[in-house]
Amino acid sequence: xxxxxxxxxxxxxxxxxxxxxxxxxxxxxxxxxxxxxxxxxxxxxxxxxxxxxxxxxxxxxxxxxxxxxxxxxxxxxxxxxxxxxxxxxxxxxxxxxxxxxxxxxxxxxxxxxxxxxxxxxxxxxxxxxxxxxxxxxxxxxxxxxxxxxxxxxxxxxxxxxxxxxx
Amino acid sequence: xxxxxxxxxxxxxxxxxxxxxxxxxxxxxxxxxxxxxxxxxxxxxxxxxxxxxxxxxxxxxxxxxxxxxxxxxxxxxxxxxxxxxxxxxxxxxxxxxxxxxxxxxxxxxxxxxxxxxxxxxxxxxxxxxxxxxxxxxxxxxxxxxxxxxxxxxxxxxxxxxxxxxxxxxxxxxxxxxxxxxxxxxxxxxxxxxxxxxxxxxxxxxxxxxxxxxxxxxxxxxxxxxxxxxxxxxxxxxxxxxxxxxxxxxxxxxxxxxxxxxxxxxxxxxxxxxxxxxxxxxxxxxxxxxxxxxxxxxxxxxxxxxxxxxxxxxxxxxxxxxx
Numbered sequence: 372x373x374x375x376x377x378x379x380x381x382x383x384x385x386x387x388x389x390x391x392x393x394x395x396x397x398x399x400x401x402x403x404x405x406x407x408x409x410x411x412x413x414x415x416x417x418x419x420x421x422x423x424x425x426x427x428x429x430x431x432x433x434x435x436x437x438x439x440x441x442x443x444x445x446x447x448x449x450x451x452x453x454x455x456x457x458x459x460x461x462x463x464x465x466x467x468x469x470x471x472x473x474x475x476x477x478x479x480x481x482x483x484x485x486x487x488x489x490x491x492x493x494x495x496x497x498x499x500x501x502x503x504x505x506x507x508x509x510x511x512x513x514x515x516x517x518x519x520x521x522x523x524x525x526x527x528x529x530x531x532x533x534x535x536x537x
Numbered sequence: 538x539x540x541x542x543x544x545x546x547x548x549x550x551x552x553x554x555x556x557x558x559x560x561x562x563x564x565x566x567x568x569x570x571x572x573x574x575x576x577x578x579x580x581x582x583x584x585x586x587x588x589x590x591x592x593x594x595x596x597x598x599x600x601x602x603x604x605x606x607x608x609x610x611x612x613x614x615x616x617x618x619x620x621x622x623x624x625x626x627x628x629x630x631x632x633x634x635x636x637x638x639x640x641x642x643x644x645x646x647x648x649x650x651x652x653x654x655x656x657x658x659x660x661x662x663x664x665x666x667x668x669x670x671x672x673x674x675x676x677x678x679x680x681x682x683x684x685x686x687x688x689x690x691x692x693x694x695x696x697x698x699x700x701x702x703x704x705x706x707x708x709x710x711x712x713x714x715x716x717x718x719x720x721x722x723x724x725x726x727x728x729x730x731x732x733x734x735x736x737x738x739x740x741x742x743x744x745x746x747x748x749x750x751x752x753x754x755x756x757x758x759x760x761x762x763x764x765x766x767x768x769x770x771x772x773x774x775x776x777x778x779x780x781x782x783x784x785x786x787x788x789x790x791x792x793x794x795x796x797x798x799x800x801x802x803x804x805x806x807x808x809x810x811x812x813x814x815x816x817x818x819x820x821x822x823x824x825x826x827x828x829x830x831x832x833x834x835x836x837x838x839x840x841x842x843x844x845x846x847x848x849x850x851x852x853x854x855x856x857x858x859x
Contacts, residue, residue: 399673400699413700415649416675422714425690425703442627443697446583461592468623493584493627512691516621521597524574525613531572 379404383431386438390485392453400427400447408432411447436499437485439508445487445494454480456487457498457505464490465517473498473505541570545739549747554732556818557781561835568834569841573736575619577630578638578665579608582672582697584629593624604807606638608668628695633661636733636832636839640726640777641665643803643846648673650721655708655764658685660692662726667698677720679704679711709759712766723774725764727757727789733779733841736834754784761789765796771851774798777844781833783817786843787826798847800828809836813845 380402387393396402400411403426412420412427420426430444440448449456463473467488483502488495496513498505530537546566558565579586586608590600593615603609616622619632641662646652648671657663657678667676678693678701680686686705693701706714708725730750731741761776768774776793778785790800790813800813813829815822829845 411699412702413673413675415651415673416700416702419675419677419702419704419715422704422706423702424686424705425693427699427701428694428697441694443694446628446697447699465623468626492588493629495627513626513695515623515626516618517623519616519618519622521614522617523599523614525599528572528574 383409390438391455393448393451397447440497442496445496449487449494452487459488459490461490467495468515469517470507470514472507475505476503545742550745564835569735574611576611576635578633579630580628580696589629603635605642605805609638628697631661634840636842637661640775640844642805643844644722644724644775646670646722650674652676653720653723653767654678655725658689660689664696664698667701672700674700676701679706679708681707709763712763717766718769720767721772723764723768725761725776727760727778729778729780729785731779736840750782750784757785757789758792761793765793768849770849772849774847779840779842781841783814787814787822790845791822794823797850800825801846801848802828803846
């Protein structure tokens, strides 16, 4: 995000309004913008900004393709969005969180560009919709490892107590 | 049940903990050697805990509630790597040992307060307190180690806590940096010899020595005094460690009592605990230390912990209030 201070904040808010219909930061939270990223922080925490290495949570950044919301950005700002929110079924959550694009063509009322994803009340960040699929923008550090076997921890413990192989 | 392999327990450790545990030493060791049942703390910021619990159970998980924290659950059946599931990566839960949920419960931070976590990484208690405050107010989460502070920041982000500010300072210097008497509540979850961690890894037992205990107790005392100076008159502070050595626990709190701190017995529903020691190896300690609590592994099938809840008197002199 280029510009400084108030100008950057207004530019970001304008993009959020334009793309998602988000009118402003949620109550009690302040939007902090830097050259690269925007964060949300409680107003009470602002008094510690002078000593902070990191304040609040990273919520958004501009990309060449439009505005990108982090998972937490989608969680905090998503409930205020009025458009370009895509509801996905639970069986696609693992695919999305493991980094896969989602083939979801012909989404009604959704314009090509950045979209917020959610599954019920859980927000999953944002992706880039091209009319055929949603490109995945989950950061590598946040990707999951789906398909794990379940372990019976209590049974394993009981076996160990009996001195059996686990 | 597993036993410690040869060489893990030093003779000096055995002698000291035998004196500490008395007739319960064998039981203590038995639980220390047992592999823990993992536990998680659900994040009400991101999903309704009841619905999330049903969602996890629908995927085959078996959960049992931790009595002392409403969003804490033991995972009796669940994925092998709890830290890599979609729900974890979405910040819907934090993998946190059940006893480690106790210090924030004892401190009970409230919405809108100013709270300090002086040695916060990796952030389990910070994010728990942020959640208990309804994501209002401010939690200053400090860690002196930049690498650990990065992990702390990542967890604050993942759990979505807009009321947390991360600082990277020597905790002992914080009264000068932040100002004395500035916080309503302070958590000093001090670095320690981490004997309680032995259930996860035996490394802490291999590294244990009385000399190391004494060295770290000096740091603990400095951090505790710094935390106490940062607390406003009438405010509450928790001093906790995940170890049971009196020199890292009661002896540190004794120093705070000399500064005027008043131990308050924490009310922790469903938790079995023992009173803090009032004598150890010939030393008579302040009787009010009996209001602090020791959590033994055999009491609740958790890691070991020591927790002291302390109040700073309102009429304390010399602290510049905020």
